Every structure is written in structure tokens, then in C-alpha cells.
Amino acid sequence: MKVALFVPCYIDQFYPQVGIATLQLLEKLGVQAHFPAQQTCCGQPLANSGCERDALPIYKHFVQTFSDYDYVVAPSGSCVYHVRKHFDKLEQTADVQHVRGAAYDLIDFISTVLKVETLPGAFPHKVGLHLSCHGQRGLHQANESEMTPVRDGQLHRLMASLDGIELTQLNRNDECCGFGGTFCVSEAGISARMGQDRVADHVLNGTQVLTGSDMSCLMHLEGIVRRAQLPIRVMHAAEILNGVVT
Amino acid sequence: MSHAIRADKFLLDADRTTWHDETLWFVREKRDRAVYAVPEFQELRELASGIKNHTLSRLDLYLREFESAAQANGVYVHWAADAAEHNAIILDIIQKEGATRIVKSKSMLTEECHLNPFLIKHGIEVVDTDLGERIIQFRDEPPSHIVLPAIHLKKEDVGDTFHTHLGTDKGESDPQRLTEAARQHLRAKFIAGEVAISGVNFAIAETGAVVVCTNEGNADLGVNLARVHIAAMGIEKIIPRLSDLGVFTRLLARSATGQPVTTYTSHFTKPAPGKAMHIVIVDNGRTQQLGRPDFRASLKCIRCGACMNTCPVYRRSGGHSYDFTVPGPIGAILSPNIDMKKHASLPFASTLCGSCTDVCPVKIDIHTQLYKWRQVLGEANEIPASKKWSMKFMGRVLASTRVYGLGGQFARKALRLLPHGLTHAPSMNAWAVARELPEAPKQSFREWYAKQPQPAVQPTQPQIPA
Amino acid sequence: MSTASRERILAAAKANKPEELPLPTVPDFGGEATIERFTTVLTGIGGTVVRMAALDELEETLQQLFPEARNTSSPLFRGTVPVNSQTPTGILAEIDLAVLPGEIGVAENGAVWLPEANMLHRALPTITQHLALVLDHRRIVATMHQAYAQLPHTGGYGKFVAGPSKTADIEQSLVIGAHGARSLVVVLY
Structure with a gap:
């Protein structure tokens, strides 16, 4: 199994520890992932802004970078969703089709490919899950409240398997945090309000550590938590799992 | 704006x-x-989607079938290419009737065509009879929601409006009493109404009937007391068969308000003896949307x-x-x-x-x-041009590993070295309106990775810990 | 005006429509066609269900339910106000209670099918202050699919009535008795 690590641009620059945790966690699970240095971005920021055409060279660069690998794993469901769904704009060569199918969110990869649903380790904190919309509704990594009252999902199962952990019951299980890529600046007012409301739900229900598998949502939520100086720690799921699994 | x-x-x-x-x-x-x-709810969604997709794929044929069936029922069928024609047709019907008192139940299409101001300009009083619509009509505001038109207002706002227009007590804001005041006020309008305008939820090709769903009963009351019924519908309201309604009536109210069904699901097929019924079928951009493969599903x-x-x-x-x-x-x-x-x-x-x-x-x-x-x-x-050009710039940067690496280093350094007041000034940075920027680390992931002993790139077998 | 637009609209619809897609078959879905389900659902949406052993108990049942109703109208017994399709609005507007035969009850949503032939006047079921629908309990079906399957046609006018008239247009506060009947009783026999 030849696995590449895709570290999205903002994680590379601002959250290197999440990339490191992802790499180390995969290693502990027996997967030696490789980081192809020529990688840049999936192109989503441009495409979501209405500039898909300008993103096409980025898509091609992405495919060239990763076409030799069996899997491309990223600690960000949103980028993976973009590759899977929106690389349909490229000519569907064998390489393009392969890369679209090979792209996995980290938690999805652990659950679906490695078939790991429980992990040994303890994390004795009250943990609130933030389900990223692209991971949940796009990649179907968790049940959706629009469809069913049953709360279940890959991250939920992995986290619930840790000793001593208590998962927060939120009033709104899976409402969007309001990040939305360039939305966070083009509609800054609404974006901030959505994030504040999301964080308030966690505060109200006792979250100590807020986690998820998509660092972009977490970057936004962390910005709000720090501005309001709330007693909540924001961590990517890879950081928690890498920390507890030996 | x-x-x-x-x-x-x-x-x-x-x-x-x-x-x-x-x-x-x-x-x-x-x-x-x-x-x-409803255990089969997701299946019903699939069916509803399939029925609508099918209908759109035969839309001209179903419109013809519907028209013939409606005409056979003694209904006058009109066609309007756009909002102006829709309004002109309705005005013409009203003027030929010599009517001045019009009651209207909810129709997003007549809102879309701005029928009310058009009729009022021609000296015709049109009374919206849905409670929410009546409230915003008094306030001269557009609806803020298609099912709950006055949802932007609080009961105190409604109380003030009714105090001004219906003479309810000042400060009265009890929804029960405000609704009762509207009931009394609108009963008089229903009883006096000469022409009733309604929207259409579904139009059945097979029978030529239009189906109107309300909770208040205002469509039924208006239509059945007036001499003339005018139903306005977009071309996309067609469904093929009466039996298809089972799917849609199970979905509509549950999706809209969580009710199992609307209080009234009324099938208007033929005019009552001595009365008249008109159906106005409107395009107003819909056939154009039908021709856009990426967007036709919105119909x-x-x-x-x-x-x-x-x-x-x-x-x-x-x-x-x-x-x-x-x-x-x-x-x-x-x-x-x-x-x-x-x-x-x-x-x-x-x-x-x-x-x-x-x-x-x-x-x-x-x-x-x-x-x-x-x-x-x-x-x-x-x-916006600024967005367009910054995206073009990003496109070039992100398609090149070298330029990308340099840009990232520069941004991170700037973030670390510049004062907080500058990096977080709301005028410079919309992010900082309510959020802190991430704390810029000394090195990026790729810088860290480059310093690690490099593993050979070769296939590995996952080892799952017990 | 209309003729030219008709041709234009139909031509544009024909030119712009996608390739033909199949019309799905709607299954029956089964479901619970019980008095209990019907009663629970109708009660939940503000209606009332009353049982009686046989149709001849109707007047007595109504007397107990609506002791104060003065102006009543019904095709099932001699009410105080005779109504037909020509009855003037002024008389209709004074009716307290209309008692009409329903045809089909739908357990999943508490709706009752009321065809024009059973209404005396098309406006009667909504203009009356209170409405009672009389229904044979054997005519309860599980879902709307089954209800439509049993309808031979929908006549000139007909409707499903599910509970009393209501609105939540002011702050989403539920108020029973918007413009139509203030209460709805289904009398099952």
C-alpha cells in the first residue's frame, strides 16, 4: 500500500502540528505515508469563488503529484470532497479517475480502508465533535440529522472508543460552523455569527476539547474561541488520537 | 447592494x-x-424527484394535456410569457367582470409578478387573505419567507400594525387575539369578494384540476364565495396523474412545517354552476431555466x-x-x-x-x-474584480511548488512580526471581525518534514494495534 | 396576446426539455390503517374523534357535543338552516355547525376526503364556525396513496380536511381557528 500525505496549504503554513500528528498516527497504525514535496493545494478556494477555470492548473498539478500512490490521505475532508466531486472538470484520464477515488479524509481512511473503529488509549476529557459539512454530508462520514435521529459516524466511533472520554451532546448536532472558505471573509458578519453560535452550543453543553477531522472548520472555531477567551481547547482529531495511541 | x-x-x-x-x-x-x-420518507423523496424529472422531460406534452382537460372541465386557460402579460390577463378578467373587490390567497407567482401594486395602480383593491401576507400587506413589505411570510416580525410588531389598521388595543400582542381580529376583518372581505385569486400547488395533467394547500382555509373561503376564481400557476406546477399527488402531499407539509398534511388539500376541477374559473399558465423565465442543464432541476x-x-x-x-x-x-x-x-x-x-x-x-x-x-x-x-484578480494570482501561485513555498514563508513571517493591531484591524482583515488569526508557527509542515530522516517510498502493510 | 404566448411557451418547453426520463411507479407502502392511528394523529393536529355505535345515534351525539349550536346544516338530518348550492353568502355566514359525510379517512395524517356532493354548498365546510365530518370507520386507509387509489375522481371540487383551520403566522405560535372552521370533529361509526 503506497500512501501519500496531502497537507492542505493552510495546515502546512499554520498548523504543522496537525500534519505531523497525521503522519505519526498513520505510522502507529502501520502505514508509512510519504509527503510529496511538490504538492500545493486542491484548488477549492478558487473554485468556490467562481474561478474554477483558474483552478484547473492546480487540479492538474494535484493529479500529477499524487497519481503514483494508492491512497492520498488528508486531515481535511473538505479538500478531499473537492477532489472527489469537482475534479470532474478535468478530462477523465485514468490518472484523474484514480486520484479522485484514492483521495481520503484521514478519519475515513482509518475507518474505511484500515477498518479501524476502536483505538486503545485514554482521553479523560469532555470532547465535543465538530462534524464538517463536507465530511458529513459530502463524504457521508457521519449520519445526518436531516435524514435520521441516529447519531453515528466514523469520528464518533473512534473517539467513543477511548477510555475516560465523554462526548458532548449538542443542541444542534450538525449545524455548519460558518467557515465556508472565502465565505468567511466575503460574508464575514454571518460567518462570525455562525461560528459564535456553534461555539456557544459547545460551551453550553460542557465541551472542554473541541475536535473534528477538518482543520478548516477548526481554524475558524479556534479563532472565535481565542477571541472570546473561552476555556475550550481546539484540537484536530489526529492530534488527540496520535497523543493517546502508543 | x-x-x-x-x-x-x-x-x-x-x-x-x-x-x-x-x-x-x-x-x-x-x-x-x-x-x-415516516420510514419510507427517503424513498418518497426519490419518487417525487423522479416524477418531477419525468414531467419536465415531457413538459410541453403535459401542458397540452392539462390545457385540454381543463378546457373540457369548462375552465378558461390563459398563457402568459412574462410577468407583465400575467398581470394584464388578470386585470382584463377583473375588468370584464366589472369587479373591484378582490381576495387573494397565497401565491408566490403573483408576488414574483408584482401583481398587487399593478392592480392597485388600476384602482382595484386586492386583499391578501393569508394572515402572514395580510400583515405584511398592511406594512407594505415583501414576504421574508415563502411559507411564513411574516416570520421576520415579532408579535409586538404585528400588534402595532393591527392597532393602526384594525383598531386592536394598543399593546395587544397575544397571537390568539390578534388572529381573531384578523379573522373578523377578513371574513367581511371574503363575504364581499367578487373575484378570488389563488396560487397553485399542483396542476394535474390527467384531470385538468389545480390543487391548493392551505392551513387557514383562506383559499377555499375566498374561491367558493366569489363569482370568479383565477388560479395563477408557473408551468412547472404540472404533475402527470392524480395518483402522483399521494407522493407530494405526503412530502409537502412534513417538509414545510412538520405537519402530517396541510389542513386543506383542495382540488379545484370545475367551476361551480353559474360561476367562472380561469387558469393563468406563466413562463416568466422558466423555459429558459429548463434549457440550462445544470440548473433545470430547480424547476x-x-x-x-x-x-x-x-x-x-x-x-x-x-x-x-x-x-x-x-x-x-x-x-x-x-x-x-x-x-x-x-x-x-x-x-x-x-x-x-x-x-x-x-x-x-x-x-x-x-x-x-x-x-x-x-x-x-x-x-x-x-x-468583484478584486476577488477575481486575487484568485487568478492564487491560481498561478498554487500551480507552482516553488512560488507557493516562498509565498507561505512570507505570509507566516509577516503574521509573526507585524503587530496584532495591524494584522487584526477589521478594515484590513474581515477575518478579524470576530476571530483571532492562527498563531503563526516558526516552521511549516514541509520545513519540518524536510528535516526528518526520509523513509524510502515503498508499499507498506498496515499494522493495526490490538 | 395569449395565443402567441401559448405557442412560444410550448415551443420553448419542447426545445429546452431534457431527453425523456421514465415515470416512476409509486408503490403502495402499506402502513397502519387503524382507528387508533387515525385518532392519535387527528388529535395531535387539533381535531377530535368521537365514536358512536351506529349512524342513528348521530343527532344525539351532536347534541352532546354542540349543545349551543343554533344554526345547523346537514344532509344527514334536518338542520335548522337548509343549504344548497344557491344559498346566499349572508345565510351561510351565520351557520354555527355543519355536519357533513366524509368519504375516506387517512390514518397517517388525520385527513378526511370531502367531495362536493357531500358539502351542500362549496363554501359550507370553511364558512361554518364548527365542522363535524361523519365517517364509516371501515373507510379508514393508511396513507394518501391508498386514499387516492380509492377515489374514482375528484369531481368538480373536493378536498381533504385535516383538523380545524389554523395558523402560526404570528411568531410560529399555533392558533386554532384562522379563517375556516374553528373546530373539527370526526364522528366515526
Whole structure:
């Protein structure tokens, strides 16, 4: 199994520890992932802004970078969703089709490919899950409240398997945090309000550590938590799992 | 003016924003409970989508079938290419009747065509009889939601309005008593009404009937007391068979308000003896939308409003922030078809979270269409120039590893070295309105990785810990 | 005006429509066609269900339910106000209670099918202050699919009525008795 690590641009620059945790966690699970240095971005920021055409060279660069690998794993469901769904704009060569199918969110990869649903380790904190919309509704990594009252999902199962952990019951299980890529600046007012409301739900229900598998949502939520100086720690799921699994 | 600017105005009143969000979330929760209680709900959505897709693929044939059946029922059928023609046809019917007192039940189409101001300009009193519509008619405001037209108002606002227009006690804000005052007021209008205008929820090709769904009973009361019934419908309201209604009536109210069905599901097929019935079939941009493969699915919409109730943006920006007859996610994909320039910001008023798509009872891929409208707007140069050029620049940077690495280093250094007051000034940085920027680390992931002993790139076998 | 637009609209619809897609077959879905389910659902949406052993108990049942109703109208017994399709609005507007035979009850949503032939006047079921629908309990079906399957046609006018008239247009506060009947009783026999 030849696995590449895709570290999205903002994680590379601002959250290197999440990339490191992802790499180390995969290693502990027996997967030696490789980081192809020529990688840049999936192109989503441009495409979501209405500039898909300008993103096409980025898509091609992405495919060239990763076409030799069996899997491309990223600690960000949103980028993976973009590759899977929106690389349909490229000519569907064998390489393009392969890369679209090979792209996995980290938690999805652990659950679906490695078939790991429980992990040994303890994390004795009250943990609130933030389900990223692209991971949940796009990649179907968790049940959706629009469809069913049953709360279940890959991250939920992995986290619930840790000793001593208590998962927060939120009033709104899976409402969007309001990040939305360039939305966070083009509609800054609404974006901030959505994030504040999301964080308030966690505060109200006792979250100590807020986690998820998509660092972009977490970057936004962390910005709000720090501005309001709330007693909540924001961590990517890879950081928690890498920390507890030996 | 963009959606963001109008949204910021709504957000200024933080308490009202909270209230608006919670009130509509409450409707979404009622919808969830109703949906969970029907085991075949997802199958029904698939069926509804299939029936609508089929109908659109034979739309001209079904329209002809519907017209023939309606005419055989003794109904007059009219065709309007656009809003102006729709309004002219209705005015003509009213004038030929010599009528001046018109009662109207809810019709988003007549809102879309701005029928009320047109009729009033021609000296005809038109009374909206849906309670929410009557409230906003008194206030001279457009609806802010397609199912709950006055949801932007609090009961105290309604109390003030009724005090002014209906003479209720000053300060009276009890919904029960306000509704009773409206009932008495509107009864007199129903009894005096000469012509009744209604919308159409479904038009059945097989029988030529139109079906109207209400909770208040205002459509039934208006139509059945007036001499003339005018039903206005968009061409997309057609469904093939009476039996298809079983699917749609099971979905509509559950999706809209969480009710198992609307109180009245009324089938108007023939005029009562001695009375007249007209149906006005309207295009107004719909055949153009039918010709856009990426966007034609928006014509499946049955106007339940579920996408508004679930939309985290709509709930916090209010319906008026969309400045279009149909607000919310569905409005954001319908409006650019009508006027791309005017509504250019609406497809961007979304995080693309996809909840709208997942509640849609006819499975319109709303968030995908939002994404696709963004591309159409980008290609048509209808996005802000600064955004366009920065995206072009990013495109070149991100397609090249070397330039990307340098840019990132520069940004991180700048963030570390520049004072907080500068990096977080709201005028410079919309992010910083309510959020701290990430703390810039000394080294990027790739810098760290380069210093690690490099593993050989070779296939590995996963070892799962016990 | 209309003829040219008709041709234009039909031509544009024909030119712009996608390739033909199949019309799905709607399955029956089964479901619970019980008095209990019907009663629970109708009660939940503000209606009332009353049982009686046989149709001849109707007047006595109504007397107990609506002791104060003065102006009553019904095709099932001699009410105080005779109504037909020509009855003037002024008389209709004074009716307290209309008692009409329903045809089909739908357990999943508490709706009752009321065809024009059973209404005396098309406006009667909504203009009356209170409405009672009389229904044979054997005519309860599980779902709307089954209800439509049993309808031979929908006549000139007909409707499903599910509970009393209501609105939540002011702050989402539920108020029973908007413009139509203030209460709805289904009398099952």
C-alpha cells in the first residue's frame, strides 16, 4: 500500500502540528505515508469563488503529484470532497479517475480502508465533535440529522472508543460552523455569527476539547474561541488520537 | 447592494437574530420529527424527484394535456410569457367582470409578478387573505419567507400594525387575539369578494384540476364565495396523474412545517354552476431555466421552504437580505436566471454546507447549483474584480511548488512580526471581525518534514494495534 | 396576446426539455390503517374523534357535543338552516355547525376526503364556525396513496380536511381557528 500525505496549504503554513500528528498516527497504525514535496493545494478556494477555470492548473498539478500512490490521505475532508466531486472538470484520464477515488479524509481512511473503529488509549476529557459539512454530508462520514435521529459516524466511533472520554451532546448536532472558505471573509458578519453560535452550543453543553477531522472548520472555531477567551481547547482529531495511541 | 451588506444590517440586532434563528430552527426540528416518523420518507423523496424529472422531460406534452382537460372541465386557460402579460390577463378578467373587490390567497407567482401594486395602480383593491401576507400587506413589505411570510416580525410588531389598521388595543400582542381580529376583518372581505385569486400547488395533467394547500382555509373561503376564481400557476406546477399527488402531499407539509398534511388539500376541477374559473399558465423565465442543464432541476421545487428553515445563513440574515421574491438557498439558484447582475451575490451567500439539498423533498441539488452559479457568474465577470484578480494570482501561485513555498514563508513571517493591531484591524482583515488569526508557527509542515530522516517510498502493510 | 404566448411557451418547453426520463411507479407502502392511528394523529393536529355505535345515534351525539349550536346544516338530518348550492353568502355566514359525510379517512395524517356532493354548498365546510365530518370507520386507509387509489375522481371540487383551520403566522405560535372552521370533529361509526 503506497500512501501519500496531502497537507492542505493552510495546515502546512499554520498548523504543522496537525500534519505531523497525521503522519505519526498513520505510522502507529502501520502505514508509512510519504509527503510529496511538490504538492500545493486542491484548488477549492478558487473554485468556490467562481474561478474554477483558474483552478484547473492546480487540479492538474494535484493529479500529477499524487497519481503514483494508492491512497492520498488528508486531515481535511473538505479538500478531499473537492477532489472527489469537482475534479470532474478535468478530462477523465485514468490518472484523474484514480486520484479522485484514492483521495481520503484521514478519519475515513482509518475507518474505511484500515477498518479501524476502536483505538486503545485514554482521553479523560469532555470532547465535543465538530462534524464538517463536507465530511458529513459530502463524504457521508457521519449520519445526518436531516435524514435520521441516529447519531453515528466514523469520528464518533473512534473517539467513543477511548477510555475516560465523554462526548458532548449538542443542541444542534450538525449545524455548519460558518467557515465556508472565502465565505468567511466575503460574508464575514454571518460567518462570525455562525461560528459564535456553534461555539456557544459547545460551551453550553460542557465541551472542554473541541475536535473534528477538518482543520478548516477548526481554524475558524479556534479563532472565535481565542477571541472570546473561552476555556475550550481546539484540537484536530489526529492530534488527540496520535497523543493517546502508543 | 450585496447580500453581505444587507445581512450585516439584520445582524446589528443580535437578539432579534437569535430569535429569528431559533424560531426557524424550531420549524426545522418539527420537520425532522415528522420525517423520522415516516420510514419510507427517503424513498418518497426519490419518487417525487423522479416524477418531477419525468414531467419536465415531457413538459410541453403535459401542458397540452392539462390545457385540454381543463378546457373540457369548462375552465378558461390563459398563457402568459412574462410577468407583465400575467398581470394584464388578470386585470382584463377583473375588468370584464366589472369587479373591484378582490381576495387573494397565497401565491408566490403573483408576488414574483408584482401583481398587487399593478392592480392597485388600476384602482382595484386586492386583499391578501393569508394572515402572514395580510400583515405584511398592511406594512407594505415583501414576504421574508415563502411559507411564513411574516416570520421576520415579532408579535409586538404585528400588534402595532393591527392597532393602526384594525383598531386592536394598543399593546395587544397575544397571537390568539390578534388572529381573531384578523379573522373578523377578513371574513367581511371574503363575504364581499367578487373575484378570488389563488396560487397553485399542483396542476394535474390527467384531470385538468389545480390543487391548493392551505392551513387557514383562506383559499377555499375566498374561491367558493366569489363569482370568479383565477388560479395563477408557473408551468412547472404540472404533475402527470392524480395518483402522483399521494407522493407530494405526503412530502409537502412534513417538509414545510412538520405537519402530517396541510389542513386543506383542495382540488379545484370545475367551476361551480353559474360561476367562472380561469387558469393563468406563466413562463416568466422558466423555459429558459429548463434549457440550462445544470440548473433545470430547480424547476422541481414545490415551494415548501424547508431549505430556508435549515439554512444557517438564511436563519441569521433574514429573508429580506436576499432581495428576491423567493429567498434562501432556492431563491439563490432561481434569482440569477431572472437577473444575473442584480442577484450576483446570492449564490455566494452560502457555505455550501449542503443541508438544503438534504432536506429538499424533491432532491434538488441546491448546493451544487449554488457552486455552478458561482462559475457562471465568474465567467460572466459578475464577481468583484478584486476577488477575481486575487484568485487568478492564487491560481498561478498554487500551480507552482516553488512560488507557493516562498509565498507561505512570507505570509507566516509577516503574521509573526507585524503587530496584532495591524494584522487584526477589521478594515484590513474581515477575518478579524470576530476571530483571532492562527498563531503563526516558526516552521511549516514541509520545513519540518524536510528535516526528518526520509523513509524510502515503498508499499507498506498496515499494522493495526490490538 | 395569449395565443402567441401559448405557442412560444410550448415551443420553448419542447426545445429546452431534457431527453425523456421514465415515470416512476409509486408503490403502495402499506402502513397502519387503524382507528387508533387515525385518532392519535387527528388529535395531535387539533381535531377530535368521537365514536358512536351506529349512524342513528348521530343527532344525539351532536347534541352532546354542540349543545349551543343554533344554526345547523346537514344532509344527514334536518338542520335548522337548509343549504344548497344557491344559498346566499349572508345565510351561510351565520351557520354555527355543519355536519357533513366524509368519504375516506387517512390514518397517517388525520385527513378526511370531502367531495362536493357531500358539502351542500362549496363554501359550507370553511364558512361554518364548527365542522363535524361523519365517517364509516371501515373507510379508514393508511396513507394518501391508498386514499387516492380509492377515489374514482375528484369531481368538480373536493378536498381533504385535516383538523380545524389554523395558523402560526404570528411568531410560529399555533392558533386554532384562522379563517375556516374553528373546530373539527370526526364522528366515526
